[in-house]
Amino acid sequence: MSRLTTLRQLVAHFLRRGRFFLLPLLLVLLLAGALLLLTGGLSYVAPFVYTLF
Amino acid sequence: MPAVLGVSAHYHDAAAALVIDGKLVAAQQEERLSRVKNDPSLPMNAIEACLTLGEIRSTDLDRVVFYENPYRKLERVMVSALRGFPRGTAFFRRALRSQLGDKLWVLDDLAAHLGVPRKRMHFVDHHESHAASALFCAPFGDVPHSSIAALTVDGVGEEETTAIWRLEDGRPRRLASIAYPHSLGLFYAAVTAYCGFRVNEGEFKVMGLAAFGEPRYRDAFDHFLQVEGGAFTLDRAAFADHLDGARAFGRPFVEALGEPRTPAQKWNYRGQRIQGEDARFADVARSAQDALEDALLTLAEHARALTGATHLVLAGGVALNSCANARLLREGPFERVFVQPAAGDAGGALGAALLGAQDEGDALALGEPFCADLGVPIRPATAAAIADALGLRTTAVVDPNETLAARIAGGDVIALARGRCEFGPRALGHRSLLARADDEALRDRINARIKKREPFRPFAPAMLESTAPALLRDAPNDMTPYMTTVCRVRDRSPLQGTTHVDGTARAQTVQSGPLAPLLRCMESHGLHSVLNTSLNGPGEPLAATEADAIDVLIRHKPDGLLIDDLLIERPNR
């Protein structure tokens, strides 16, 4: 629910600034962001783990 | 009892600050606790430390204030990437990854980690945080608000890179601003990268290097950084921050100045001179530093004209350029100039917390001298137990200041940890390495063996404010207690180990605090100052806890570590 607040504020910001034409781009970007979050795509630290390849 | 937490994070040097009842009770940089230099990650360790120091739980927080507007930031990133088409493909990918991965969600993440309702999460503008950190912490209690202007100058906030402020009804009000991509912070970052240093970290090194050079490349820099109408613009073709933040300079730099320096190469430095090919980089640094200082002077004059103020406070990463600050005070249009020690992004947490406290209805105590010892304390008993477990020698000394003074006078390098850790990049005596200030050989030894850093980098002296006039040509001022400026050293002052090649020193003048009793003891040994550098090794953050301080002792081998009255030494010394 908390993230919905952020989304609402984000869209409100772009509308307030009159940058309507950036909203479709923003939508696609947010979908890509969801992909990153779901797959742990931001985790790249690896202590105590030596790479195999 | 309103409790407000300020947070800066996700760019560089994350930090937290806690204000309770309008009073700043704690401020802590994340790097000191995570042990990652300039750690940008969400500062949960620093937040925990602040809450512990304030003796409250996270659920007691009435307001949490983030130091910038995440939505404006995302907008600026999108807009500048699109403006840079088609060259910004890699930038677009990288920037959007971090924006969408964590930066956009920072308020949600904070709420979740703290267990605080999302509606208590707020944000303020980046430069407003900086302005508040400077205006609310300035020691100008006797001065009407209308006489104080603030100039905030950094790489980039949301869109602004530079802004002029003044206090209206006790709140910072922005009068004018310069927008990205025209940025003095990014200008200096490009020079930093060109000289082979890490951006957002090596800027101090460029400033130190400049003292060895001649401004031979000034014409080129006047082209890269054009000053007119009280403002400045960058020749964007010369800069690559929108393509590669780590490289930051473009092809015109190479055409005008030659090939950039390979990082981490040994410096050709002998007899206080930078020689050979490296002399070119000293000249580049000198030219860039002059260009930066001239631009800052122009901005200061514009701020004066706009506000009519007589007093100036500065904040933002560029305000950490102590040489520029000295020139602003000496040649600029203001009677007094103040820069608080955490002028960079860490200080944004401080400003955000103070603004949040105002929004909670707190009256802030303005005009008091700023105390930088806002971080975690150090406990001798814990240190003794760790030292014992490591087989180190521990001694309880009867008169710690006299012991320390005698050891320093005898030529030892001693680590000193007392009380709460400093906030900001400078060690002010709470987590310091100390030595004689009059010994050039000792300076070289500390550079080579303990700090393992570039041989040309200077060290700073600390001295009692009462003795400063005998040692320095410049009088102590509002910045000297925090080492945010430099002073010209008198001829034949016994500061040989701490005077830079241009005859200046980043002197710390001391009236109270942990170094005051030590400096008084040193007088009896015929010494009027002490070399004071940060308690850390190369590429490491300042030591904060007992374990960190002992880690410096065992790995970097100063001659001893004094924590309150506990002296710790290596057994085979």
Next chain:
Amino acid sequence: MSVQPNAGDAEEVSLRARLADVFYTWSWRLPGRRWRRLFAFAAAEAESALELRYAAARTESPERAALYLRHAEDEARHARILLHWARQARGQSLPDLPRAHAQLFRHLGENVFLAFVHRGERRGRRQFEAHVRFFSKRDPRLAAALRSILADEVQHERYTGELAEHECRKQARRFDVLHRYRRAGAALTYPLFAGLMALLYVLASPLSLLLGRAPRGWQAARRSTGGD
């Protein structure tokens, strides 16, 4: 499985070790692999050093703080050794080591942290045994350097094994699996994300015509945009 500091020279090796030998014999020979892998090892060691210094500052036990500090010192030394060999293998300077760590001590708690470190050290020791075997004839100096690291790994494996509570090992294993999933997720997702972003950038580029130029010089003040 017995722990032999000089296991690289041992005559009898297990089936697991034989499989590792086959794998590494192939993989060390891939072009550019040697410096990249040595560099990645150095990065893992440097990160581990940060984790351990962090743990030393947070543990309640001075004895453990001392052990973690010594361990961190070893890891930092290993990183220096491996960087040296990576540089040699590449014949030119290397990128900066990444500077971050996962703050495992905070996320896992001390006991699970120890169990996780124990797992990592055991896995590292087995891998290094295979690397030492691979290089002992082909590059004896590198083998000797790796062997010196191996000796420390054996000691780290032992002390963390002694301290790690048995019941925490399951949790450490679970975290290890999750950790690997996230690493694999990052490796697989990022190229996809990068491709998507490149495409999006091109598709969105006409929008730049609507944006106009960035402003220059002083702009008049706007209202602050703070909010909640």
